[in-house]
Amino acid sequence: MTADLPVRIVDGRVVTNPGIGPVAMLWLPLHGEVIAKIPPRKGNRGWLHETVGIRSPKLDDDRWKLPRSCLVRLVTAAIDRYGYIVLWRDMSKLSQCTRACLEATGVECQCSCLGAHHGQDAAGWFERVGDAVVAEQGEYTRTGVVYGPRGSDSNASVYDGELAGERYRVDPPGRRKWPTAARFMCASCMTAQASVWDHCHTHGFVRAPLCNRCNTRYWRGWRPQHGRATHGRNFDDSYYRWCPEHANQWRRCSA
Structure with a gap:
């Protein structure tokens, strides 16, 4: 049930269970930059620059304006940092997955699926949590989706340095x-x-x-x-x- 999910969208509001804490929220309009509202912390600018790889992150009041090309890196890094993110996305009512999208092996995606329908390598680091929320906004449709880390069907084992010495990456x-x-x-x-x-x-x-x-x-x-x-x-x-x-x-x- 939806109430059992750790982060969910209820009547347009983001609701989190106790112990989850604040999560990042991203908005991808039809055109222009990604708008990100992330929990205020010392070092956010450095995190966006060094970890996400954004050359000049711009802060406008309490929202960051970021290039669209950083979307997948930003989702991956924010999930590692906060556990979950909420992505609001505006798309044309004519938007649909093309053959190029269905056969793609990369994760950059300009259609409404955010790579969900791509090849096996495309959606390896995050997955949708719960159902998407859809609202009609006149000439476009707005969706709200909670993303979290991709799970595993295997039995969890004790970490033994499998990534020892690896540089942290989000690409x-x-x-x-x-x-x-x-x-x-x-x-x-x-x-x-x-x-x-x-x-x-x-x-x-x-x-x-x-x-x-x-x-x-x-x-x-x-x-x-x-x-x-x-x-x-x-x-x-x-x-x-x-x-x-x-x-x-x-x-x-x-x-």
């Missing part, structure tokens, strides 16, 4: 040979299946797969007003060691 070619995070148990709490790949923001290396709860542990603290429950006693940050520069950083700090 599809860079992730082509990566396993899904859901293949592993969360490297922090070890009680839940992982959903996203955590990375070291200082050095840019992949650290470990985490569940959404552990991934958002440090952003605003575990305060009830921010929708986060108290973390478990078995919270463990030893997965930081998977960044190859972690030990050197601590040696420099203690010198």
